[in-house]
Amino acid sequence: MSTDGVTGLTTTSYAILGMLAIKPWSPYEIATQWDRSLGRLWPRTRSKLYEEPKKLVAGGLARASEGTVGRRHRTVYAITAKGRRALRAWLAEPGASPILEYEQLLEVFFGEHGGKRAILVQLAAAKRWSDDQRAIHAAVARAYLSGKGPFPERTAILALTGRFLADFAEVVGAWAEWATGVVRRWPDDPGAARPDRATLEEIAGRGDEPT
Amino acid sequence: MSTDGVTGLTTTSYAILGMLAIKPWSPYEIATQWDRSLGRLWPRTRSKLYEEPKKLVAGGLARASEGTVGRRHRTVYAITAKGRRALRAWLAEPGASPILEYEQLLEVFFGEHGGKRAILVQLAAAKRWSDDQRAIHAAVARAYLSGKGPFPERTAILALTGRFLADFAEVVGAWAEWATGVVRRWPDDPGAARPDRATLEEIAGRGDEPT
DNA sequence: TTCTTCATGTAATTAGTTACATGATTGA
DNA sequence: TCAATCATGTAACTAATTACATGAAGAA
Numbered sequence: 001m002s003t004d005g006v007t008g009l010t011t012t013s014y015a016i017l018g019m020l021a022i023k024p025w026s027p028y029e030i031a032t033q034w035d036r037s038l039g040r041l042w043p044r045t046r047s048k049l050y051e052e053p054k055k056l057v058a059g060g061l062a063r064a065s066e067g068t069v070g071r072r073h074r075t076v077y078a079i080t081a082k083g084r085r086a087l088r089a090w091l092a093e094p095g096a097s098p099i100l101e102y103e104q105l106l107e108v109f110f111g112e113h114g115g116k117r118a119i120l121v122q123l124a125a126a127k128r129w130s131d132d133q134r135a136i137h138a139a140v141a142r143a144y145l146s147g148k149g150p151f152p153e154r155t156a157i158l159a160l161t162g163r164f165l166a167d168f169a170e171v172v173g174a175w176a177e178w179a180t181g182v183v184r185r186w187p188d189d190p191g192a193a194r195p196d197r198a199t200l201e202e203i204a205g206r207g208d209e210p211t
Numbered sequence: 212m213s214t215d216g217v218t219g220l221t222t223t224s225y226a227i228l229g230m231l232a233i234k235p236w237s238p239y240e241i242a243t244q245w246d247r248s249l250g251r252l253w254p255r256t257r258s259k260l261y262e263e264p265k266k267l268v269a270g271g272l273a274r275a276s277e278g279t280v281g282r283r284h285r286t287v288y289a290i291t292a293k294g295r296r297a298l299r300a301w302l303a304e305p306g307a308s309p310i311l312e313y314e315q316l317l318e319v320f321f322g323e324h325g326g327k328r329a330i331l332v333q334l335a336a337a338k339r340w341s342d343d344q345r346a347i348h349a350a351v352a353r354a355y356l357s358g359k360g361p362f363p364e365r366t367a368i369l370a371l372t373g374r375f376l377a378d379f380a381e382v383v384g385a386w387a388e389w390a391t392g393v394v395r396r397w398p399d400d401p402g403a404a405r406p407d408r409a410t411l412e413e414i415a416g417r418g419d420e421p422t
Numbered sequence: 423t424t425c426t427t428c429a430t431g432t433a434a435t436t437a438g439t440t441a442c443a444t445g446a447t448t449g450a
Numbered sequence: 451t452c453a454a455t456c457a458t459g460t461a462a463c464t465a466a467t468t469a470c471a472t473g474a475a476g477a478a
Binding site: 258 | 456459
């Protein structure tokens with residue numbers, strides 16, 4: 001992840017800062033919310049979400065109010081004016097393009113060394129994931145349609161990002177189904193499979209000729 | 212990344228092992244090849260690609276042949292029989308589902324705090340990336356169609372993975388175009404934008420009703 | 423009252439990145 | 451013969467993960 005040279009903030013820092021711009025949160029609340037939304041496009045572990053707000057406070061971008069729950073100590077973070085300026089500056093810069101890490105696809109890539117059966121296992125897992133994700137996104141969409149989603153005033157923007165995530169899940173599922181059909185017709189040794197020229201031609205047709 | 216408890220190997224180790232199963236490589240060759248293929252589904256920096264083969268050798272999964280180029284020293288790694296068994300075992304396990312890290316989308320998510328203009332900038336960058344990627348994938352597909360791609364015996368499998376990556380690039384581009392059209396119709400303050408119910412309804416329709 | 427889950431963190435470890443260094447080769 | 455680029459690595463650093471620890475609140 002690229003660190004902002006001047007401020008020492010990472011993209012993760014800005015993501016938290018963005019949450020604080022919506023309302024003040026405790027790290028625990030941030031973490032629960034993360035699981036339901038941001039985690040799908042910017043996955044980070046819990047402990048990061050406890051750590052980053054401290055950096056924001058150190059830089060004057062957030063302020064911490066210490067409270068207690070029983071004998072326990074709890075911190076709620078809120079954004080400062082300086083924090084809003086920093087967030088706005090970050091949002092004005094073009095961000096990084098999508099980064100994909102896809103182990104199942106990696107295993108398909110090396111499929112000749114594991115056999116046809118192993119490839120089909122990966123594809124089935126991919127399809128299951130896609131179905132799960134689509135069900136989740138659909139449930140969220142239904143919640144907003146009935147006015148029950150959190151931060152209803154953000155619905156317009158959430159529809160943009162939600163649609164991307166839903167489309168992504170869909171593409172995974174469609175690909176897994178298609179690939180399953182293709183691989184089923186292969187011989188047991190995938191190394192002996194005949195390439196499907198139609199697919200290559202389709203991909204070739206989608207991009208411009210080289211200049 | 213999850214480490215395999217028994218062997219201490221990471222997914223990155225197995226990815227390199229998979230390359231060695233195709234043929235012996237020097238780390239430099241691995242790195243150049245990575246940029247053109249695996250880097251798109253399992254991105255790692257160069258130095259990792261020098262480091263991991265050593266771990267494979269330590270575990271007996273690969274063997275190093277030291278050579279020289281002029282006065283310089285060079286290493287070529289080859290897979291061992293034990294390495295092939297380890298690879299096969301890894302390929303039999305279902306791998307991790309796709310992980311997406313998408314900064315541009317993150318910035319759209321917080322778009323209300325940066326203004327309509329900033330959102331459109333992110334979307335335009337996304338569209339450019341998609342066009343670039345599609346051109347790259349199309350060029351690769353054309354190379355294989357004319358029999359010029361490396362490892363032609365792997366064409367059938369490469370068409371599977373290539374199609375996924377091409378589809379992914381396409382979904383990014385289609386989304387960016389769609390979102391650009393939606394956002395253009397928004398007022399200057401994205402916080403005041405009216406949500407688009409049709410989109411939510413479409414997402415809701417794609418998943419099953421909750422049980 | 424005890425168990426479980428919610429809530430709130432810290433510490434230790436590691437995977438990965440950035441930066442640096444330098445020889446070989448090629449072509450202007 | 452000089453510069454650029456290809457090739458081959460190592461070292462220092464840091465972002466992120468995993469594992470651990472423990473109090474509070476509610477349920478059985």
